[in-house]
Amino acid sequence: MKRKASIPHDKAIVEELRRDPEFAAEYLKAALEDSDEPQVLLVVLRHLAEAKGGVAKIAKASGLKRESLYRALSERGNPRLSTLTAVMKAVGLRLTVETKSSRA
Numbered sequence: 001m002k003r004k005a006s007i008p009h010d011k012a013i014v015e016e017l018r019r020d021p022e023f024a025a026e027y028l029k030a031a032l033e034d035s036d037e038p039q040v041l042l043v044v045l046r047h048l049a050e051a052k053g054g055v056a057k058i059a060k061a062s063g064l065k066r067e068s069l070y071r072a073l074s075e076r077g078n079p080r081l082s083t084l085t086a087v088m089k090a091v092g093l094r095l096t097v098e099t100k101s102s103r104a
Helices: 009-019 021-033 039-051 055-062 066-072 081-090
Strands: none
Touching (some): 009 021, 009 039, 039 055, 039 081, 055 066, 055 081, 066 081
């Protein structure tokens, strides 16, 4: 029996993000809640950018320079809040705040 070819995890995530905007929102929300590993947020934002047409397209839509966005979303990146909000707006998401008690 011939096995179906598998695809890398990152590629599978990007494909799911393209298909399901609700998944994208939950994926980002989970990354924001993971305060022990802030680099997770950068991985998620890179995945979101790839799903929405690539970093160059998101840079243009957000008004950021492509090189600056690549650097901000790199493993060693340290983006400003304005960069994060610009990227989230460009991918169709936004930051919200809620109290701890409002989570189930």
